[in-house]
Amino acid sequence: MPVAISAPGKVLLAGGYLVLDKDYSGLVFGLSARIHSISTPDPEAAGPGVITVKSPQFTNAVWKYKISCPDSDKGVVVTQVMEEESSKNLFVETTLRYALTYISSTTLITDFESKTITILADNDYYSQPTYPAPRFNHLNTPLSASHKTGLGSSAALVTSLTACLLATYIPPPASAPELRTILKQQLIHNLAQASHCAAQGKVGSGFDVAAAVFGSCVYQRFSPSLLEAIPEANTKGFARSLKETVDSPWDLQISKTRVPRGIRVVMGDVDCGSSTPGMVKKLLAWRTAHPAVAKKMWDELEMLNRGLIDLLESLRISSEEEPGAYSGALDAIRKHGWAHPHPHERCLTTLREIGGQIAAIRVIIRGMGEAAGVPIEPEAQTKLLDAVEGEVNGVLGGVVPGAGGYDAVAFLLVDHPETVGELKAALGRWNGGTAQGKGVTGESVKALETREEQEGVRREPLEGYEGFVSFA
Ligand SMILES: Nc1ncnc2c1ncn2[C@@H]1O[C@H](COP(=O)(O)OP(=O)(O)OP(=O)(O)O)[C@@H](O)[C@H]1O
Ligand SMILES: C[C@@](O)(CCOP(=O)(O)O)CC(=O)O
Missing domain, CATH: 3.30.230.10 (Ribosomal Protein S5; domain 2)
Incomplete structure (x- = not known):
């Protein structure tokens, strides 16, 4: 059989x-x-x-x-x-x-x-x-x-x-x-x-x-x-x-867990490559050598990550309990970015907080990478994430997922064909990504079709x- x-x-x-x-x-x-x-x-x-x-x-x-x-x-x-x-x-x-x-x-x-x-x-x-x-x-x-x-x-x-x-x-x-x-x-x-x-x-x-x-x-x-x-x-x-x-x-x-309805994860393939085992080894060696500083960083990051998880959960609850206001907020940010006639509306506040939380996580990640000499969020990726967030309305935030490095980027955005299309176009146009020492200059980034599936x-x-x- x-x-x-x-x-x-x-x-x-x-x-x-x-x-x-x-x-x-x-x-x-x-x-x-x-x-x-x-x-x-x-x-x-x-x-x-x-x-x-x-x-x-x-x-x-x-x-x-x-x-x-x-x-x-x-x-x-x-x-x-x-x-x-x-x-x-x-x-x-x-x-x-x-x-x-x-x-x-x-x-x-x-x-x-x-x-x-x-x-x-x-x-x-x-x-x-x-x-x-x-x-x-x-x-x-x-x-x-x-x-x-x-x-x-x-x-x-x-x-x-x-x-x-x-x-x-x-x-x-x-x-x-x-x-x-x-x-x-x-x-x-x-x-x-x-x-x-x-x-x-x-x-x-x-x-x-x-x-x-x-x-x-x-x-x-x-x-x-x-x-x-x-x-x-x-x-x-x-x-x-x-x-x-x-x-x-x-x-x-x-x-x-799940991504709330109306939000989507889009991955961008940078097609450049980083060695995860090498990065892990170096970062963990730094952690062992600097236990006190590392613990502070790890704890701070854990708190921020947990905060992000909680915010996503409260957005999921809003999407079920107040579907009208929720859809309205998603529509507003995809059309007008963060400029909204009712800036204190609850769903909009949560969406904004998610963006802020991702930005705060990235700050610590960059600090961790710099301290350990590991390119977790390399400068080229910082530029890419910031450029896309600035260019495309409806993007809540982007990260270099997993071990970081030059492999991939991932964005959380409003799941609307126009927003996704604009993100794909922005990634395709991207040519500022110079991976120092990697021999890759001005590569465009390819958006993958895959999406979150629970x-x-x-x-x-x-x-x-x-x-x-x-x-x-
Ligand atoms: N389609 C496939 N058919 C058979 N084996 C496969 C296939 N795809 C992957 N593999 C196995 O998985 C190995 C790749 O594993 P590796 O851990 O290097 O990559 P990965 O799991 O995709 O990495 P990452 O966690 O970075 O995504 C291949 O060498 C092979 O053994
Ligand atoms: C660095 C690490 O925490 C994540 C690696 O993630 P990825 O394979 O780069 O998606 C290693 C691990 O958890 O196995």
Whole structure:
């Protein structure tokens, strides 16, 4: 029986770096750009024990694995069958190893039915050569040469593949249609975090996997020690420890959130690139060397981020309790900017406060970056954010999301076609962005189509993949 699962990408609007510490939080929105994993029977399989994963949007993107379980305590062994022009895919391979080990420990299956799993990524994950591009556009490059837009492809991939493997191999009732209630999100989350963390080399707060599973949320991470306790894959005790850890309660904190109706997040792809691990290492080294100053900054930023979360929540409440006044305020700012005949009207005040809060957050972020010598909001991005905010009525504010740097920008704005169109045009016209030392001068910024979407991992109807996957 074929199974299709998708998981969303992410944008960390507030809380970059802080969210690495479990005492601080991150505001992360799930995105409509999803990565889909579709498992189908393998028509060419001579018997059980072969899983072929492929990403037909890329060249040389077929990864074939032999699956065996010689020692149940050490877990399932996943060995790539290397063929001419095979590449490695660490995230796929690790996810198979972890998910199949968990499944085997739970169900006692050792002979896994052979399957083909097709991975399809929505176009916004990679810079496209031409716009608009057809759905699941073929990029004519190997995956390693694609230009990622920073939407968290590895987390969405690991999450959808994990859920797809669970739904494929764990027999009913777990494979019944309602993924969320039966294949519990918590299980998908814990298992996907374990795989992602192992593949990533144990860095990262896990906010991207949390968004891929739960969708938009305020996230406080789990204790890193939870995963540190799991032995290396395929060593003594791996299977037992993985199962115990995944089935145990974790100390992460998730509270669901959403962008209020009438407001939209638009991401701009700067297509320049920054090294997140390098920035994280440098910033954390500075934090360790300057504990007192850093604590003050972290606490101040946390307070401002929490303030932003509260303001967005009160705007959401206004949008439901006073829809007329709310829509009027949105209309007014998109037409006239902040000049309004009733400046003290409640919704307008909240909208204004959101803009002010984002500006205050950016001040501290810049200070943090300067102090640590890490370009979290580089000057080129400051100019871009300020220029767009000044030019386009209806933009509440913009940030350099996640780790910051030269990769991307994200704006909160009134969700009206004219406002979105003006923002896209302003980004397209932008040519003042000189990333010093990066060799990029005067690049325009491409607005992505993706928007905030509240829902996390979900089962998808198979009809959506006709033409991309063979169900024969
Ligand atoms: N379409 C895909 N098919 C198969 N594997 C993929 C696909 N997209 C991403 N991956 C896996 O994810 C890896 C990229 O992960 P990486 O953490 O570098 O990027 P990212 O998660 O998109 O980063 P960011 O958090 O900055 O958005 C690839 O090397 C590959 O292993
Ligand atoms: C710097 C950090 O806090 C955020 C990185 O975000 P992004 O991958 O740049 O979206 C790292 C992390 O939380 O894993």
